[in-house]
Amino acid sequence: MRIARFVHPGSAHAEAGVSWGTVEGPAGASRDALTVAAIDGHPFGSLTFTGDRWALPDVRLLSPFLPSKVVALGKNYADHAQEMGGAAPTTPMIFLKPSTSVIGDGDAIRLPASSSEVHYEGELAVVIGTPARSVAPEDALRHVFGYAAANDVTARDQQRADVQFTRAKGYDSFCPLGPWVETVVDASDLRIVTRVNGEVKQDGRTSQMIHDIASQIAFVSGVMTLLPGDVILTGTPAGVGPIVAGDTVSVEIEGIGTLTNPVVAA
Incomplete structure (x- = not known):
């Protein structure tokens, strides 16, 4: 599973902002063929999806985490x-x-x-x-x-x-x-x-x-x-x-x- 953190353009469920999500699509596919599905909260533990989904080129990827070190x-x-x-x-x-x-x-x-x-x-x-x-x-x-x-x-x-x-x-x-x-x-x-x-x-x-x-x-x-x-x-x-x-x-x-x-x- 590919976990990304990204800036999304907003949706019916949320204003534009930062979310974690799963990057979905065939292994080795170009980014244009991938989508990202937003999850509710952080990605540690069980994942709950919000139902929001965007084409990967339509979001801005951030560093996956901001580590303490x-x-x-x-x-x-x-x-x-x-x-x-x-x-x-x-x-x-x-x-x-x-x-x-x-x-x-x-x-x-x-x-x-x-x-x-x-x-x-x-x-x-x-x-x-x-x-x-x-x-x-x-x-x-x-x-x-x-x-x-x-x-x-x-x-x-x-x-x-x-x-x-x-x-x-x-x-x-x-x-x-x-x-x-x-x-x-x-x-x-x-x-x-x-x-x-x-x-x-x-x-x-x-x-x-x-x-x-x-x-x-x-x-x-x-x-x-x-x-x-x-x-x-x-x-x-x-x-x-x-x-x-x-x-x-x-x-x-x-x-x-x-x-x-x-x-x-x-």
Whole structure:
């Protein structure tokens, strides 16, 4: 099931506003062939539909959730660790991105004037569905609501200068997430492809992760409580590189969908 959050144009049941809904239509179909059916309230637990439905092109997709926190893993693919010039960590290396960095499909990545080298990093995002605190790896996947595509946008020059990630990863718009959350998919071996202006830049598989999804959830939940809607970014394959104003970045994940964002100057 694909869960989206969107701005709808209004209906007999509601004024124009923000809703969650299910994206419906054949797998692999173009967006023009998809519809979105509004649900009453939030998508955790049993779903109740309002009866409102729109063609997907007639609504504006937002980030599927506004998480209380985004926890990201660094160097979780060996080939990416190698291209960054360091050894892969033996335990997960985590950092935080603020909730204000989160944007949705179609929203613009805004390049800060203070950086001259901003990179894309296509990633699989894990969305938490139930509170998780100090969970065991064998129980971790029970806390997953679903999966989405993400882009861990990074001011690489500032990352090198600061020797930590907060400024480089924390700018507004530096965490595109979407286009929706897929709740029924085995994420252990999915293809991830990042394109800039249609050209393939990254092409990897989630099976190449050093620390798998269950291990990540167990590790992070041992540090901080994960709440419904929180997001874990699971790392990026090799092939990261720069983006400039005027570019368009797409992160496509097999079985989930494609997240696309234009790049603009600050």
